[in-house]
Amino acid sequence: MAAPVQRVSLDPARRDPVIAALRARFGERLSTAAAVRDQHGRDESWHAPAPPDAVVFAETVAEVQEVVRLCAEHRVPVIPFGTGTSLEGHVAALGGGVSLDLSRMNRVLRVSAEDLDCTVEPGVTRKQLNAHLRDTGLFFPIDPGADASIGGMTATRASGTNAVRYGTMREAVLGLAVVLADGRLIRTGGRARKSAAGYDLTRLFVGSEGTLGVIVGITLRLFGVPERIAAAVCSFPDMAAAVGTVIETMQMQVPLARIELLDEVQMAACNRYSRLAYPEVPTLFLEFHGTEAGVAEQIETVQAIAAQRGGSAFAFAHAAEARNRLWQARHEAYYAALALRPGAKGWPTDVCVPISRLADCILETKRDLAENRLLAPLVGHVGDGNFHLVFVVDPDDAEELARASAANDRLVMRALAMDGTCTGEHGVGYGKMPFLVAEHGEAVAVMRAVKQALDPLGIMNPGKIVAA
Known part of the structure; x- marks a missing residue:
């Protein structure tokens, strides 16, 4: 079943001074309107939304730092927001707080055709970037389907249809600029194609889903347009x-x-x-x-x-x-799957297994769906062992939802038993959190230690990936 939302209301003594200070600083770029808050508390997933207390539309790195420092001072959560196309409840403001909308930070800062790389702000979308590159003979190949922001794609370690040849965001990102939970700005990686200098902090932040810091700049690998x-x-x-x-x-x-x-x-x-x-x-x-x-x-x-x-x-x-x-x-x-059953809702999920176990996993899953009378079309980026289901369900039918929930649990455990993962592409958010211990065991405690080291106040997108 959809992950239960446990929205924690903020103490007004912490919340109200932050909102007042942000309103004084950002004016119309601070919104507490219900419609705006609702939009920023939901993604494309099945999971229950949770609106933030306020939304700030930042336009510069310095402004992001200001917001984060102010929130840190009052221990108010910060939830980075790109375009809201994630699928596991990533942007739900489970602890209330401030949604930091980065869509206006949308400049392509640099393109080097000679080095096949570029640097962009987080609000640049993949289609915008490829339009910018059109006359260079280069393109950015990561294609998750939606016109997602590059910052969001980096934060969720996005993949897509081209991953079998060009890799995922893990391979595409060369370096990052990140605002940490105390407002400091750091730069990780760089433009060199390899480095043995210190911990690989770039890979730490790629896929961190806003839980360790706010990504404010991304240096990307580009490719030549094929003949x-x-x-x-x-x-x-x-x-x-x-x-x-x-x-x-x-x-x-x-x-x-x-x-x-x-x-x-x-x-x-x-x-x-x-x-x-x-x-x-x-x-x-x-x-x-x-x-x-x-x-x-x-x-x-x-x-x-x-x-x-x-x-x-x-x-x-x-x-x-x-x-x-x-x-x-x-x-x-x-959307085609949803149209099969007008009025129903879609519950997307994904797993990934070693390519040698792909047939076993898919065929067992198809049998499971048939036996449990579930409508769940299957699609997959199968070149790397990743496939998706969309459970098309009646949200008012508790018995059907229970069958779908149990089938989803079996799907994940089936993939883990085949040395796979609970998510090859969608990420963890709060929807896949229950499966992390089954997949990673004691390593989850290490993840939690990293989270506590970089975000000791627990303000960065709380309630995602690992519990506090």
């Missing part, structure tokens, strides 16, 4: 054949850019929602990047692997417009 891009769709007689094709393709180290799996339920939803006409069977969406010769070789190899398992002939999308339509349909899979 040739080709997308293809391949249908399979059953899920085992589709997943087997993925596993063999990855084991043969074919350098695919994207390899996405949609089950028969999701394909039916996408056909209906995005006006497509593909067979409603397990299907792979693929994309190939490289030289003309390299792409041709990749296609030949994967077609042969698929054909051995009964895969259909590839349906190609070569032109940019056709490719964009294909991937837009994939990105709209969540």
Whole structure:
């Protein structure tokens, strides 16, 4: 079931002086309006929202430092906010406090085509960055679907459809500027492609979900736009054949850019929602990047692997417009799933397992869903063993919610039993917190010690990742 929200009301003696000081300093860029607060207390997840007491729209690093110092002085929580597209309750203000909206810090500060890197403010979105890079011959490949902010993507260690070739935010981030819980500004990493100097603080903050500090600057790795891009769709007689094709393709180290799996339920939803006409069977969406010769070789190899398992002939999308339509349909899979059952709500979840266990995990999960009469379309960035379910449920049906909750628990424990993880992409927030000890054991105590060392007052996005 959705994680229960335990919203703690702040003592007015702590809250009111902070809001008064912020109003005097920021004027109209401080809001206590109910609609604004509500927007900043919810994300795209199923989990219960919790609005902050106030929202500040910061425009500079110095302003972020001011807000954090003031909140630290009065022990008022700070919740960094990007675009609100996270999926595990990351931005819910469980302890009240101030939502620090960074969307106006949206400048691309520097691009180095020679070094294939750039530095951006946290409010820059991935689409904005790629539009800025259009004339440079470079692009930023991390694509989680939503037009998320780079700061939010860094904080949640985002991934997406291109991760199989280009990696996740963990690999893309070279360095950070971070405002700590006491207002100090530090810089981690740098533009050098490797370093052996001290602890890797960059990786500590990538994926920290705002619990250790506020990310205010990001230096990113960029890539050259491929000479040739080709997308293809391949249908399979059953899920085992589709997943087997993925596993063999990855084991043969074919350098695919994207390899996405949609089950028969999701394909039916996408056909209906995005006006497509593909067979409603397990299907792979693929994309190939490289030289003309390299792409041709990749296609030949994967077609042969698929054909051995009964895969259909590839349906190609070569032109940019056709490719964009294909991937837009994939990105709209969540909304397509909801449209299968008007009035229902979506409960997205994800796990990730070693590629050799992917077929076992998916097939066992599909059987579990059928046995428990649950509508839960499956999609996956399966090239790296990551897949997602969207439980499409009636929020007023307690019995159905209980079945979905139990199935989600079994999904996570199934993945952990296969040496996987409770979340390959969505992050922890407060929705996946109950599974961290099962996955990491005593390491959770170490995480808590890091949290206490960097945020001794517990003001940075409290109630996420590890309990106080």
